[in-house]
Amino acid sequence: MVDSYLYDNMANPAMYNFYTQAYPNAADYNLLTDGPDVQGMYSVYQEGIYLDYRYYETRYEDAVMGTGNAGDYNWSTTVAFPFGYGDSYTTFEYSDFNVTESADAFNVTLKVTNTGSTYSGKETVQLYFQSPYTDYDKANGIEKASAELCGFAKTDILAPGASETVNITVNKSELRTYDANNAKTYIVDAGDYYFTAATDAHNAVNNILAAKGYTVENTDGRMTADGDVALTYKWTNAALDSTTYATSET
Numbered sequence: 001m002v003d004s005y006l007y008d009n010m011a012n013p014a015m016y017n018f019y020t021q022a023y024p025n026a027a028d029y030n031l032l033t034d035g036p037d038v039q040g041m042y043s044v045y046q047e048g049i050y051l052d053y054r055y056y057e058t059r060y061e062d063a064v065m066g067t068g069n070a071g072d073y074n075w076s077t078t079v080a081f082p083f084g085y086g087d088s089y090t091t092f093e094y095s096d097f098n099v100t101e102s103a104d105a106f107n108v109t110l111k112v113t114n115t116g117s118t119y120s121g122k123e124t125v126q127l128y129f130q131s132p133y134t135d136y137d138k139a140n141g142i143e144k145a146s147a148e149l150c151g152f153a154k155t156d157i158l159a160p161g162a163s164e165t166v167n168i169t170v171n172k173s174e175l176r177t178y179d180a181n182n183a184k185t186y187i188v189d190a191g192d193y194y195f196t197a198a199t200d201a202h203n204a205v206n207n208i209l210a211a212k213g214y215t216v217e218n219t220d221g222r223m224t225a226d227g228d229v230a231l232t233y234k235w236t237n238a239a240l241d242s243t244t245y246a247t248s249e250t
Contacts, residue, residue: 004052004201005081013055018045053083053201054145061146061205064214064222075202076224084126084149084200090116090160092123097197099233106235108151108168110197114158121158125197127151127168128204131175132191136240140182147204150174150195170195173245175237185246188237195233207232 006012022033026040033040050058060075062068096111112123126149133144153166175193176186194211198204202224210227211234 002083004056004079004083005085006078007080008078011078014045014047014051017047018043049143049145053147056082057201057205058144058146060202060224061209064209064219065212079202082200082202084198084204086124086199088121088123089119090114090121092121092158094125094197094228094231096165097231097233099195099235101235104172106170106172106195108170108195108197108233109165110153110168110231111163111165112155112158113163114160116160118160120160123155123158125153125155125166125168126199126201126204127153127170128196128198128201128208129170129175130194130205130208131177132189132193134189134191137177137189140179142177142179142181144177147201147208149201173249176245179242183242183246185242186248188241188245190237190240193235193237195235197231203227 009015020041020043023031023040023042026033031040032038056075056079059068059070059073062070063073063075091114093113093115094110095113096109098109100107108127110125112125114121128147129150130147131144136142137144150170151168153168155164155166158164172188176188179185179187194208196204196207196211198207206223206225206227207229208227209223210229211232214223215226216223
């Protein structure tokens with residue numbers, strides 16, 4: 001799915017971020033301000049980066065870790081189907097996750113096996129990353145999500161028991177974020193970056209939480225499921241970089 005599906009759409013904070021206003025001169029032009037054919041009203045809407053899974057999964061991670069301002073957020077009663085969710089007549093297993101770094105990219109390989117006994121099928125592997133949310137970011141109003149989709153790959157049709165290794169390349173420029181208040185350009189923060197292969201955005205965050213040492217048990221059940229550390233990779237950027245990927249590619 002290319003969207004998150006909620007049990008109650010009113011749980012989406014964007015639903016509270018609209019308001020309608022009548023044009024001041026609507027009456028002068030006999031514009032309707034009520035009913036199905038309204039003409040004299042306009043809506044105002046604003047947004048940041050925390051839309052769809054970037055909101056639900058970031059608030060979820062904050063709730064698990066006890067950071068941010070997550071309150072008593074309960075992901076399981078909010079999200080019915082997470083971003084990236086898909087269904088199949090068979091089941092798949094991921095293994096042999098490997099990441100190699102080059103000068104300007106990361107190359108990811110992953111083995112996918114059809115573990116079902118009856119049906120053939122195709123699997124779409126999703127790759128997510130998380131960038132560090134640093135004191136510099138907080139001081140300069142930079143927003144970060146707990147997971148961002150950065151690549152995907154589809155297998156061929158796999159018969160029961162068959163496997164295929166997929167490849168995904170992620171340019172390092174994908175890790176940058178825009179610093180509007182200080183550097184006034186794109187930056188790559190210092191700190192730890194996590195990559196993970198997952199079936200959806202929620203499993204991606206659980207994998208990253210597992211890589212940080214969190215489990216269902218040691219979070220008193222705040223995690224919805226234990227993640228898979230074997231499907232994660234950590235890359236550390238030693239110093240903030242405001243030059244290498246400062247401008248957009250042409």
